[in-house]
Amino acid sequence: MIADPVDQARRLARTRFPDALAVVLAGSTSTGRATAASDLDIAVLVPEGGASYRETIRFEERVVELFVHTRTGLGELFAADVAARRAVLQSMYAEGLVLVDRDGAAGAARTLAAADLREGPPALAPETVETKRYGLTDALDDLVDASDRVERLAVAGFVLDAAADLLCDHRRAWLGSGKWLPRRLLAADPELGDALLGGHLRLCVTGDPAPFAEAAASVLDLVGGPLREGYRRTWHGVIDSVAARR
Known part of the structure; x- marks a missing residue:
């Protein structure tokens, strides 16, 4: 019993x-x-x-x-x-x-x-949002370009976390991790959250990254769009790893 x-x-x-x-x-x-x-x-x-x-x-x-x-x-x-x-x-x-x-x-x-x-949570500083935009843009390029299935799945995990981070900040909604990531993501934005989660599931099951990449690109559009050329970061105070964006 x-x-x-x-x-x-x-x-x-x-x-x-x-x-x-x-x-x-x-x-x-x-x-x-x-x-x-x-x-x-x-x-x-x-x-x-x-x-x-x-x-x-x-x-x-x-x-x-x-x-x-x-x-x-x-x-x-x-x-x-x-x-x-x-x-x-x-x-x-x-x-x-x-x-x-x-x-x-x-x-x-x-x-x-x-x-x-x-x-609600505090808004991220503009410089932080910019760095996260750059990281998500770079990861989306890797997601689309990846020919190795295992590597693509690894990148997809980062893309989901990064997109959820930016979307929750944009909606001033609380973040979650593990099983709480989808719950908090859907609470923040039911439509776009569902598109991200559904696209991620489809990629994992079929290997097709297109719907997932499209949903993540929509998150980028909400926060200023993709960021590649023109991004510059000056370190001051405590210096973190340049790999922090990955």
Whole structure:
């Protein structure tokens, strides 16, 4: 018999974090979409003086991803997630299932998280957008020119990430990675997001890059068009790798 993941999360909270101010279960297990292999994503707010950390454990034969933080740590993590344009922890608090709410701590954190989500991510600097345009333009050239199927698939992965990055920035929408990339992409722009994802799938299945390249080119058109000749970048401060665009 498969244990109920919500009950498991409650037992974990009682046994491992008896003094927690707030415990929130997020992800598929909080929405009833969990499978036997689904892990538990749990945010835990602890009193000041505790540690802020992320830890992976196994509890009752289920993998658990713990996001533990103090109020101070939570504020710092929220700020970092906004700067990264991902809002992972905000989504956990705003959309997750509250298991523990001592003195309104979970409600207060949920209010702050929801405010960040409504505000949206900060816009990329124009210079950054230009560099990302250049990188996507270059990768699209490689995608069309590639004769090796394996290389084309590798380039396609970069193109999908780069196009999603630019499209989400243009729509002032949150980014995602892994399984959250398609979810966030479709939320940002249902029509163009679907064209990118469908084109990428078709390329992977049939090897035909045309629909995918067309969708990625449409993203470029939204943000100023392809950029090749005339691109110039002057390094100052911390110098990153010239391969960062690839």
